[in-house]
Amino acid sequence: MQFAFPVSKNRIISTFPKCYNPQACLQMKEDWNVKAKLAFKDRATWQQRLKMSKAVVVGDLNVGKTCLINRFCKDAFDRDYKATIGVDFEIERFELSGLPFSLQIWDTAGQEKFKCIASAYYRGAQVIVTVFDMTDILTLEHTKQWLMEALNENEPNSCFIFLVGTKRDLLSPEECQRTERDAVKMAAEMNAEFWSVSSKTGENVQQFFFRVAALAFEDSVLKDTELGYSTARIGDGDVLKVDKTQASAEVKAGRKNCC
Ligand SMILES: Nc1nc2c(ncn2[C@@H]2O[C@H](COP(=O)(O)OP(=O)(O)OP(=O)(O)O)[C@@H](O)[C@H]2O)c(=O)[nH]1
């Protein structure tokens, strides 16, 4: 199928992506929602209404947020730490069940001094990804605070929440199991879905983002069908009009005006 924008072969999602751990899973189903499948059939409508959702990635400094995004979006990994200043973002294009979808992925700074810039971008998120470093248990404890701050800027019950542990390549299998047990408990408290990844090796990174894209896309489709395609809302094609150059300029201006 030809879309108005190009979708690379490795962004085509044809089957509903599974969760990582059934004990910390937002939705156990293995296929698209029946109503969503019916809506997918109305291809002409969906192709005119290209959908876009916003995901914000939060967590302590140095936990690996930027590396996680770079591994997925650029298939790259940088060993050296370069702190994110304020915010940055990427747009990823997918084809889901034959339909086009875009995901804005907002990378925020973990450093306290940049928080005032970063938190200005939490609003309108359909997905909140809270990240911790699996080698530093304190960063897991801090995820609750990060989540609260991101939720404060959004409507109640409007966001999918993910808890992602990074750097699993640095742990022995036993350490990994122990940390994952703690993370599953934390995920239950946060109503989050848990994933354990390595941006260095790439383990689980693509699967994680596919899952994010699928849940966000399906949710947008279902909400739109409930609304009878009428109201402009988050996840609506209108957001697609965001121009990356214009948005980058706004981000830079924000950096100057804050902190
Ligand atoms: N071994 C290993 N190192 C990682 C992994 N992910 C990130 N790192 C390293 O951890 C450090 C921090 O990574 P960043 O992605 O820059 O951290 P961040 O969360 O974006 O930090 P801030 O932008 O300051 O909030 C870097 O030195 C990375 O190379 C991973 O999966 N495995």
Ligand SMILES: [Mg+2]
């Ligand atoms: Mg960063």
